[in-house]
Amino acid sequence: MTSTDDLIQTLATSPRSSARQHRRRQGGMIALALGLSLLLHLGILGPRPDLAVVVAAPDFNLKILLLAALAAFSLILLRRVSTPDSALSPAVQRSGLLVLALTLLGSGSAAFMLRSSITPEVFACVFWIGLFGTAPLLSLLWLLRNAAPGHMAHATHLLALASWSCSTLAYTLHCNADLSLPAPLGNLAMLFFYLLALPLFLAAAHVLRPVFTRW
Amino acid sequence: METPVDDLSPSLLAAAIGGDGMAYAAVLHWSAGRLRRRFNRLLHSTHGIEAEDLVQETLLTVHAKWHTYDPRRPFAPWLMAVARHKLIDALRRQHLHLPLEAALDVAAADEAPSPDVPKLAPLLASLPEAQRSAITLVRLEERSIAEAAQQLSRSPGAVKLLVHRGMTALRRKVNP
Numbered sequence: 001m002t003s004t005d006d007l008i009q010t011l012a013t014s015p016r017s018s019a020r021q022h023r024r025r026q027g028g029m030i031a032l033a034l035g036l037s038l039l040l041h042l043g044i045l046g047p048r049p050d051l052a053v054v055v056a057a058p059d060f061n062l063k064i065l066l067l068a069a070l071a072a073f074s075l076i077l078l079r080r081v082s083t084p085d086s087a088l089s090p091a092v093q094r095s096g097l098l099v100l101a102l103t104l105l106g107s108g109s110a111a112f113m114l115r116s117s118i119t120p121e122v123f124a125c126v127f128w129i130g131l132f133g134t135a136p137l138l139s140l141l142w143l144l145r146n147a148a149p150g151h152m153a154h155a156t157h158l159l160a161l162a163s164w165s166c167s168t169l170a171y172t173l174h175c176n177a178d179l180s181l182p183a184p185l186g187n188l189a190m191l192f193f194y195l196l197a198l199p200l201f202l203a204a205a206h207v208l209r210p211v212f213t214r215w
Numbered sequence: 216m217e218t219p220v221d222d223l224s225p226s227l228l229a230a231a232i233g234g235d236g237m238a239y240a241a242v243l244h245w246s247a248g249r250l251r252r253r254f255n256r257l258l259h260s261t262h263g264i265e266a267e268d269l270v271q272e273t274l275l276t277v278h279a280k281w282h283t284y285d286p287r288r289p290f291a292p293w294l295m296a297v298a299r300h301k302l303i304d305a306l307r308r309q310h311l312h313l314p315l316e317a318a319l320d321v322a323a324a325d326e327a328p329s330p331d332v333p334k335l336a337p338l339l340a341s342l343p344e345a346q347r348s349a350i351t352l353v354r355l356e357e358r359s360i361a362e363a364a365q366q367l368s369r370s371p372g373a374v375k376l377l378v379h380r381g382m383t384a385l386r387r388k389v390n391p
Contacts, residue, residue: 004247007271011278012240019232022282083283084296090387148280150296215280215300 022146026082029143030075033136033163037170040132048176059187064172066103066191071165078140078158082147088154096161107192110185122177122193129197133167137204144213156209160201168194223290232286243274246294250274253298264305273301338388345369346381353378 054060073096080086088096111118140159149155171194178186223245230238250273254266276297284293339347345367352363353374364371 008243
């Protein structure tokens with residue numbers, strides 16, 4: 001092994017990537033995650049036929065807004081925890097868990113109230129969100145691979161949440177299963193079934209993150 | 216040869232970030248000195264890991280992950296976070312566990328300028344008396360649970376609980 005001084009001289013003359021390049025690459029990976037989600041869901045499954053009409057419905061917009069907010073926050077936080085000296089503060093962790101718990105509780109209650117109208121077809125969302133979610137999951141794994149997360153558990157959970165929310169956000173533009181459910185709780189109830197896919201992402205992130213993002 | 220500076224000059228760091236090879240070499244020399252002191256202190260009783268090997272391994276990682284350093288934040292905590300990661304990796308390779316005091320010591324980076332990276336002693340001092348005593352006896356002085364329980368006049372189960380709660384509180388303080 002070379003001496004430390006020799007190593008330093010070698011490193012000093014070797015090329016190294018800058019923070020600006022890194023930020024640009026991260027932005028590219030995030031755009032790819034979102035873009036691939038939209039491409040797969042809308043390109044293969046297609047947008048819901050009444051999309052132009054439902055975009056005016058407040059309950060549909062609420063669902064979209066919630067998912068978009070989850071995607072934005074999880075992507076921002078994923079970037080933040082991708083450095084060695086960063087981790088989520090307890091306040092942020094608590095807030096995130098509270099939002100997820102309230103979403104699960106609210107949507108679960110809606111699904112329970114509408115249980116007599118629910119058909120087995122609604123469970124298709126778990127399959128499609130999970131299947132097409134592999135694209136954002138791999139893009140964001142690549143983002144982490146180029147970084148150096150210091151807190152692995154935080155990185156894993158955010159990787160799962162960000163991939164799920166990107167895939168779900170795109171799927172929402174296709175899914176019209178809420179039509180068979182009475183308004184205004186139909187959209188909220190569908191959110192519960194979307195959430196059933198989240199454990200798949202958590203499991204995949206737990207398996208893949210240590211394999212691909214060791215540094 | 217180490218750069219004879221105690222504190223890393225912001226202008227030197229800025230020049231290194233800007234692509235100046237000489238400044239970058241100086242930053243690496245400064246980092247090597249800091250890492251060497253840290254690893255020598257932590258690894259003196261741990262067999263199978265050479266501090267200098269770990270210094271070099273950490274410098275390689277610093278170079279490979281240089282782009283993840285955010286210039287708006289202090290450099291030393293970032294360096295020590297990389298060091299901690301490499302130390303844990305090395306200990307795992309040797310099937311050793313990172314002692315709490317070592318993990319806290321590395322993470323705390325006691326000479327770091329950042330006020331949010333505190334020393335171990337103030338961290339311990341902030342714990343309730345019972346938790347502090349239990350951690351000092353069991354984790355720092357490596358007494359058995361039974362010995363600590365006898366000294367603290369508590370049951371072994373109560374001592375385990377105090378250590379667990381104290382450790383959780385310390386981790387929260389180190390990584391808020």
